[in-house]
Amino acid sequence: MSSPRRADAVRNRALALEAATALLSEPGATLTVEAIAARSGLGAGTVVRAFGGKDALIDAAVAALLAPVVARAGELAASKAPGEALRAFLAELMDFQAAHHGLSAGLDGLDLPGTTARRADLEAAVGDLIARAQRDGELRDDLPVGALTVLIGRTAFAVARDGSPELSAAYLTVLFAGLSPVHGR
C-alpha cells in the first residue's frame, strides 16, 4: 500500500468511527452502514472497507465508547470509599446509558467481540466495587456478589435507558437503601 493510500485509510477509519460514535448518542438513530456513510460523507463501500466489514466497524465504535467507562470504574475505586465509589459509578453509568440510546438497540445478532469484552470488563468492574463494599461492611453481605451484579446491571439499565434524571436518582435512593447492611439478623 502506498503512503497516500495508507493516509486515506487512516482518515476514513477515523471519519467512520466518529460518525458511528455520534449516531450512538442520537435517539432513534440506528447504527447502519448507510447511516454511518451519510453522516461521515464517505461512500458505503469505503466505510465497510475501512474496517473490513460492518460488524467490525460497529464493534470498534461501541468498544471505543465503553473503554473510558470501564477505566472510570477503576479511578473511582482508587479514589473513594467502596460504597461511595459504587454509587458514584452507577450514577455516571446511568447518565452514560441515557445519553447513548444506540447502545440499547440494534446490536443483537451482530458479531461484536470487542464490545462483548468491554461489557464483560464493565460487569467485572461493578462486581469488584460490590465485593469491596461488602468486605468493608458498607453493603449487605447476605446476597452473593454475582446475583447483586446481575441485579444492579439489569435494573440500572432498565431505568436509565429512557428514563429521566429524577427517576435515576429515585432508583439509586431505593437501591442503596435496599443494599444497606442488614442488622439484627
Next chain:
Amino acid sequence: MSSPRRADAVRNRALALEAATALLSEPGATLTVEAIAARSGLGAGTVVRAFGGKDALIDAAVAALLAPVVARAGELAASKAPGEALRAFLAELMDFQAAHHGLSAGLDGLDLPGTTARRADLEAAVGDLIARAQRDGELRDDLPVGALTVLIGRTAFAVARDGSPELSAAYLTVLFAGLSPVHGR
C-alpha cells in the same frame, strides 16, 4: 350469517386464541399469523378473518392473558395488608412475566388497544398498592407514587424477563428493604 357458519367462526376464534396464548409462553416463539395458523391447524386466511386482522388477534390474545393478572392485584389488595399485597403481587407478576416470553418481544409497532388498556390497568393496580402501602406507613413516603410505580414496573420486568427464580427473590429482598419507611429524617 347462517348458524353453522356462525358456529365455525366462534370455533375458529377460540382455536386461534388458544394457539396465540400457547405461543406467548414459549421461549423464542414469535406471535405471527403463520405461527398461530400452524399451531391451531387453521389456514392463515381463516385466522386473520376470525379476528378481522392480525393485530386484532394478537391484541385479543395478549389482553386475555393480562386480564386475570390485573384481577389478581385486586384480590390481593382486598385480602392482605397493603405492603404484603404489593410484595405478593410483584412476585406473582414476575413469575408470569418469566413464563410468558412472547409478551416482551415482537409487539412493538402493532396496534393493540386492548393490550394497552390492560397494561394501563396493571400499572394503575401497582400504583394503587403502592399508595395504600405508603398510607399505612409500610412503605417510604419520601418518593412519589408515580416515580415508584415506574421504577418498580421497569426493574421488575428487567429482572423477570429472562431471570431465574433466585434472581427474582434477591431483587424483591433488595427492593423491599429499599422501600422500607425512612426513620430518623
